[in-house]
Amino acid sequence: MPKTLLTGASGRLGSYLRERFAATGRPVLATDLVAPDDGGEVVLADLADRAAVEALMQSDIEAVVHFGGMANEAPWQAILDANIAGTYNVFEAARQAGVKRVIYASSYHVLGMHKVSDAPLDRHAEVRPDSLYAVSKLFGENLSRLYHDKFGIQCLNVRICAANNPGSQRDLKLWCDREDLARLVFAGLDARELGYRTVFAISGNAGAWYVNEPGQTLGWKAEHSSGELPAPAGGWPEPKPEVAVLQGGGFAVRGHFED
Numbered sequence: 001m002p003k004t005l006l007t008g009a010s011g012r013l014g015s016y017l018r019e020r021f022a023a024t025g026r027p028v029l030a031t032d033l034v035a036p037d038d039g040g041e042v043v044l045a046d047l048a049d050r051a052a053v054e055a056l057m058q059s060d061i062e063a064v065v066h067f068g069g070m071a072n073e074a075p076w077q078a079i080l081d082a083n084i085a086g087t088y089n090v091f092e093a094a095r096q097a098g099v100k101r102v103i104y105a106s107s108y109h110v111l112g113m114h115k116v117s118d119a120p121l122d123r124h125a126e127v128r129p130d131s132l133y134a135v136s137k138l139f140g141e142n143l144s145r146l147y148h149d150k151f152g153i154q155c156l157n158v159r160i161c162a163a164n165n166p167g168s169q170r171d172l173k174l175w176c177d178r179e180d181l182a183r184l185v186f187a188g189l190d191a192r193e194l195g196y197r198t199v200f201a202i203s204g205n206a207g208a209w210y211v212n213e214p215g216q217t218l219g220w221k222a223e224h225s226s227g228e229l230p231a232p233a234g235g236w237p238e239p240k241p242e243v244a245v246l247q248g249g250g251f252a253v254r255g256h257f258e259d
């Protein structure tokens with residue numbers, strides 16, 4: 001039976017998606033570099049290893065949900081291996097195997113050097129990456145563009161905002177409920193005509209920094225908002241002043257990782 005290949009399936013978001021694939025009866029081949037903490041079924045493979053990625057793609061794969069890789073700023077070699085070579089290997093092995101669709105986990109950090117006062121932004125905003133990590137996310141978005149335009153693969157870039165537990169008022173503007181994210185991924189998998197598009201995965205937060213045009217979102221609409229999260233005793237803290245100016249927060253103010 002045709003399956004979706006889910007990369008990064010042992011990670012925070014990949015584990016959530018793996019559970020949602022199982023719960024909704026969608027056939028999935030889950031893969032990661034490491035085994036998951038929950039003991040779930042995950043095939044171990046390094047995305048930087050082309051032969052290993054090609055082997056995964058031979059398992060009757062009809063679509064890829066690519067969430068694997070470095071999810072933070074990291075030394076260049078780690079970004080190069082996991083996010084640049086790894087993402088290239090995913091797209092190229094997909095093309096060679098005749099896979100028709102890729103859902104790619106990008107990030108709001110591709111806009112991270114914009115000022116907070118410039119918000120809200122939409123997908124037409126100039127890209128201003130705040131880290132080598134964000135540059136690698138743009139490499140993946142550009143691979144999506146290339147593999148759609150040249151090879152006809154249907155591609156969705158999902159610019160995920162903050163899908164982890166919020167720690168400050170800043171995070172409330174960026175928050176993405178994981179179920180909202182999963183529904184967006186499934187909307188991308190199920191759309192008859194996905195084409196090529198870029199959508200922010202962000203919940204319906206008051207003062208959200210990123211907005212989607214309704215026509216771009218495949219009928220997907222966030223059902224949650226950070227307003228429903230229980231505030232800690234004393235309320236949500238203000239962000240530290242040094243991370244409050246640029247949209248990328250700590251990513252934007254940190255120097256080179258290797259200095």
Ligand SMILES: NC(=O)c1ccc[n+]([C@@H]2O[C@H](COP(=O)([O-])OP(=O)(O)OC[C@H]3O[C@@H](n4cnc5c(N)ncnc54)[C@H](O)[C@@H]3O)[C@@H](O)[C@H]2O)c1
Pocket residue numbers: 007008009010011012013014031032033034045046047048066067068069070071072081082086105106107108159160161162163164
């Ligand atoms: N969590 C967020 O809020 C957020 C925000 C923006 C973008 N994203 C993107 O979403 C994706 C998932 O993020 P996450 O928060 O679950 O991160 P995570 O670090 O929890 O998961 C990433 C997974 O990728 C795996 N991986 C790393 N290098 C690999 C390699 N060479 N081969 C195979 N697997 C490898 C890791 O083992 C890990 O399980 C990432 O691409 C990240 O950039 C996440």
